[in-house]
Amino acid sequence: MSKxxxxxxxxxxGLIFWQMAITSxxxxxxxxxxRVKVPIDRRYLNFYLVIAFIGTLVPNSFSYIAIRxxxxxxxxxxxxxxxxxxxxxxxxxxxxxxxxxxxxGIVLGVSAxxxxxxxxxxxxxxxxxxxxAFAFIAxxxxxxxxxxxxxxxxxxxSSVIMLFGASVVGTFIIAPVAWFGGYWxxxxxxxxxxxxxxxxxxxxxxxxxSGYLWLVRRAGxxxxxxxxxxxxxxxxxxxxxxxxxxxxxxMWVAVAMMLVGVSLVRPKQAIKSTxxTxxTxxTxxTxxTxxTxxTxxTxxx
Numbered sequence: 001m002s003k004x005x006x007x008x009x010x011x012x013x014g015l016i017f018w019q020m021a022i023t024s025x026x027x028x029x030x031x032x033x034x035r036v037k038v039p040i041d042r043r044y045l046n047f048y049l050v051i052a053f054i055g056t057l058v059p060n061s062f063s064y065i066a067i068r069x070x071x072x073x074x075x076x077x078x079x080x081x082x083x084x085x086x087x088x089x090x091x092x093x094x095x096x097x098x099x100x101x102x103x104x105g106i107v108l109g110v111s112a113x114x115x116x117x118x119x120x121x122x123x124x125x126x127x128x129x130x131x132x133a134f135a136f137i138a139x140x141x142x143x144x145x146x147x148x149x150x151x152x153x154x155x156x157x158s159s160v161i162m163l164f165g166a167s168v169v170g171t172f173i174i175a176p177v178a179w180f181g182g183y184w185x186x187x188x189x190x191x192x193x194x195x196x197x198x199x200x201x202x203x204x205x206x207x208x209x210s211g212y213l214w215l216v217r218r219a220g221x222x223x224x225x226x227x228x229x230x231x232x233x234x235x236x237x238x239x240x241x242x243x244x245x246x247x248x249x250x251m252w253v254a255v256a257m258m259l260v261g262v263s264l265v266r267p268k269q270a271i272k273s274t275x276x277t278x279x280t281x282x283t284x285x286t287x288x289t290x291x292t293x294x295t296x297x298t299x300x301x
Contacts, residue, residue: 076235105264
């Protein structure tokens, strides 16, 4: 949808305004019906502001600009680096623990990005690597945001309230920039595919982002970023079927490397769950053994 939305030359700032404005209106209606309280003191406003910037304004700006020059399928592969970047940020912040397998995953992910810039991938032109690097800003922002939400989000805020607050704050920031900067996208003229794509993108943003914020607080940033599997595979498939994009052999090598790299970035929650399961089984076995011994002793007595 992003690829279609930018096809008519719409500026990223204008597209982001509508994305955030539509999200704000829809969530405002839901909050009014559900009678949910939205906290707006300084602490919460600062949180909304951070989420608006690193979750939408900055990454979407870079993504919309990059997708004009890059195929949608390539963008889907680049977004797959979110788990790898999430782990990198988590390691730097000491939220996650280092393991050799994770380092291998990071190396594979970076290598896959380098492959995307080779001629066989069909990126057209010597500036391919620069556009890949440009698009890479978005997953870096998402990685920082995921770890920030996992650690700093107020427990009393639901994902809907977080998204609503960030969308409203973001709308007030981007509106004057789009209007006075000459980046406004008018929706009052006859609607064509780009205009419908803007609406579809906004609805997709609303559904996916609220679900993302809900999950990242319960499973952590690294685990939640495993959604990149879905993003990459469906992004490539749709770009081929709907947009008629075609890729060289190296593209599929890069996809395979990226997916293997993501699989090696195993979340700590999964490790703990595995250990807890084993410990639980061992405890049960120990109890059963003790019960068996006690039963035998009772019979002997």
